[in-house]
Amino acid sequence: MSDVRANEAAGYDGGDTVWTEKTSWLDSVPRSVSMLFVAAVFIGVWELVTSLGLVSPIILPTPMETFRDILFVGENLISGGYMLQALWITLLEVVYGFALAIAIGFSLGVLVGETSFGEKAVMPYLVAIDTMPKVAFAPLFVAWLGFDIESKVALAAFIATFPIIVGTAAGLHAADHNARMLFKTMGASRWQTLVKLKLPTGLPQIFTGLKIGSVGVMAGAITGEFLGGGKGFGELIRVAASQLNTPRVFSLIIYLSVVGLALFMLVAWAQRRVVFWRKEQVGAATEH
Amino acid sequence: MSAAAAVTPLRGPQGEPVYELSRVGKTYARGHVTALEDVSLTLRKGGFYAVIGSSGCGKSTLLKIMAGLTPPSKGRVTLQGRPVLGPRRDIGMMFQQATLFPWRTTIQNVLLPIEIRDGPAAARKAEPRARELLETVGLKGFESVYPGQLSGGMAQRASICRMLITEPAVLLLDEPFSALDELARDFMNMELQRICMAREATAFLVTHSIAEAVILSDMVLVMKPRPGRVAELVPIDLPRPRTLDMVTTPQFGALVERIRGRLDKEAFL
Numbered sequence: 001m002s003d004v005r006a007n008e009a010a011g012y013d014g015g016d017t018v019w020t021e022k023t024s025w026l027d028s029v030p031r032s033v034s035m036l037f038v039a040a041v042f043i044g045v046w047e048l049v050t051s052l053g054l055v056s057p058i059i060l061p062t063p064m065e066t067f068r069d070i071l072f073v074g075e076n077l078i079s080g081g082y083m084l085q086a087l088w089i090t091l092l093e094v095v096y097g098f099a100l101a102i103a104i105g106f107s108l109g110v111l112v113g114e115t116s117f118g119e120k121a122v123m124p125y126l127v128a129i130d131t132m133p134k135v136a137f138a139p140l141f142v143a144w145l146g147f148d149i150e151s152k153v154a155l156a157a158f159i160a161t162f163p164i165i166v167g168t169a170a171g172l173h174a175a176d177h178n179a180r181m182l183f184k185t186m187g188a189s190r191w192q193t194l195v196k197l198k199l200p201t202g203l204p205q206i207f208t209g210l211k212i213g214s215v216g217v218m219a220g221a222i223t224g225e226f227l228g229g230g231k232g233f234g235e236l237i238r239v240a241a242s243q244l245n246t247p248r249v250f251s252l253i254i255y256l257s258v259v260g261l262a263l264f265m266l267v268a269w270a271q272r273r274v275v276f277w278r279k280e281q282v283g284a285a286t287e288h
Numbered sequence: 289m290s291a292a293a294a295v296t297p298l299r300g301p302q303g304e305p306v307y308e309l310s311r312v313g314k315t316y317a318r319g320h321v322t323a324l325e326d327v328s329l330t331l332r333k334g335g336f337y338a339v340i341g342s343s344g345c346g347k348s349t350l351l352k353i354m355a356g357l358t359p360p361s362k363g364r365v366t367l368q369g370r371p372v373l374g375p376r377r378d379i380g381m382m383f384q385q386a387t388l389f390p391w392r393t394t395i396q397n398v399l400l401p402i403e404i405r406d407g408p409a410a411a412r413k414a415e416p417r418a419r420e421l422l423e424t425v426g427l428k429g430f431e432s433v434y435p436g437q438l439s440g441g442m443a444q445r446a447s448i449c450r451m452l453i454t455e456p457a458v459l460l461l462d463e464p465f466s467a468l469d470e471l472a473r474d475f476m477n478m479e480l481q482r483i484c485m486a487r488e489a490t491a492f493l494v495t496h497s498i499a500e501a502v503i504l505s506d507m508v509l510v511m512k513p514r515p516g517r518v519a520e521l522v523p524i525d526l527p528r529p530r531t532l533d534m535v536t537t538p539q540f541g542a543l544v545e546r547i548r549g550r551l552d553k554e555a556f557l
């Protein structure tokens with residue numbers, strides 16, 4: 001009763017009121033529209049900078065030139081031209097490199113995360129190597145494994161292994177005290193505790209490692225090709241750059257990013273399938 | 289300080305001895321904490337025991353020693369005639385958190401102890417039993433649901449089923465319902481009584497609530513801190529089955545007062 005009076009006193013007439021929280025108009029624009037908007041601004045500035053002649057065309061091609069080259073490269077890829085062969089080689093390096101990184105990273109991760117020997121004797125070395133700029137090992141891999149894909153696979157795997165080790169080792173420590181105690185009361189063996197408790201609990205971290213690794217494996221393969229030759233996509237970029245064919249460099253990089261993004265999305269998709277009980281943001285690669 | 293060893297109950301459960309603790313002590317190396325000193329107890333079959341005492345007086349430590357999760361520094365523990373030297377199959381345990389695993393459905397969580405003990409084939413065979421158990425705690429229809437969709441009370445009920453699936457002779461309960469709201473807690477306590485009576489299980493409950501201890505148990509163990517020891521055994525001779533309205537009886541009030549008086553003296557010393 002008194003509420004109603006208070007409302008009346010405040011000039012409230014008893015009708016329905018619909019109210020919404022105030023948000024900035026910029027935040028209420030749909031995602032697709034805002035993304036397109038940012039792309040348009042980016043290309044507009046790019047166009048302006050190049051058409052006004054602020055930057056030499058050798059350094060920065062116009063958006064139109066780049067777009068034409070993207071179409072050209074796309075045509076070559078679709079018609080199974082030499083670029084497709086180069087892309088295929090790079091893809092092989094990435095796939096083999098990632099598979100190797102997963103196998104080694106996971107095994108070492110379990111060793112380090114599960115045994116005190118691993119934690120005491122192996123982890124310090126892994127940390128030491130992890131702090132090094134791993135790309136600097138590229139010439140060594142080339143010297144050891146030659147100019148074919150092996151050296152690139154090795155570098156790609158080398159870079160991608162560490163985040164997977166870290167993710168796995170951290171994941172194995174994620175199970176809380178209660179859960180461990182419960183497994184103890186059930187008389188679970190060490191193996192059972194690993195497989196039925198620690199690994200499933202650690203899956204989110206393991207996948208974080210895999211996502212970071214999937215980014216690293218691309219970087220490793222391309223760096224390997226820059227420094228160790230061969231016939232991959234990185235070599236195409238290197239050649240185009242040496243000929244000052246900047247539109248080509250740009251379009252090749254764009255195709256490479258598509259491949260990288262696809263690999264990342266694949267891992268994210270696998271995570272959503274496997275770790276179905278946890279909803280996570282797709283873009284969480286850098287949460288480390 | 290061997291007074292604790294001399295404490296003998298006036299009455300209480302009359303069954304054959306199930307658990308026997310003699311002069312159990314525990315000193316944690318880290319920090320030189322004497323968590324327990326000279327605890328001697330006999331738990332009888334079908335009895336419901338509640339332990340109450342101020343925070344840090346060694347209740348959880350006592351429970352862990354009885355469960356074989358941590359070794360005593362002194363003394364010995366026997367269960368059904370055999371010394372406790374590690375986790376045992378005839379012990380069921382429950383903690384404050386339900387700890388259901390989110391990648392397993394409710395029924396898979398309930399079957400976990402069987403799966404660990406006897407393998408997945410045995411777990412499959414025990415499925416009808418798990419369904420029955422879930423039904424008795426009102427979780428029929430939630431068998432294939434993942435724990436993320438259960439409320440706190442439902443999760444705790446599922447974890448009771450998980451504890452019971454191996455048909456343990458004794459139940460060790462460390463504040464199992466203290467994370468629940470009062471209504472859910474009362475309900476779960478009555479549920480617990482029903483289960484224990486139906487199975488003639490021996491139960492050992494750690495709690496912070498005097499009322500909960502009195503309404504559930506045949507015997508309340510009052511513990512004193514620093515060093516942790518059992519100061520008094522209070523037999524609770526309220527008739528069974530207990531009902532929630534017994535809390536209004538003078539007999540109940542007198543028992544609560546007696547335990548509270550005992551606790552207050554120790555808690556602030």
Ligand SMILES: Nc1ncnc2c1ncn2[C@@H]1O[C@H](COP(=O)(O)OP(=O)(O)OP(=O)(O)O)[C@@H](O)[C@H]1O
Pocket residue numbers: 316317318319321322323341342343344345346347348349350
């Ligand atoms: N793992 C451990 N290492 C060292 N000291 C411990 C350990 N666990 C318990 N303690 C000590 O032993 C004493 C008793 O602890 P305990 O957990 O048994 O108490 P509690 O009665 O269960 O307390 P609460 O009611 O708060 O749960 C405390 O002083 C605590 O600091």
Ligand SMILES: [Mg+2]
Pocket residue numbers: 347348349462
């Ligand atoms: Mg405790």
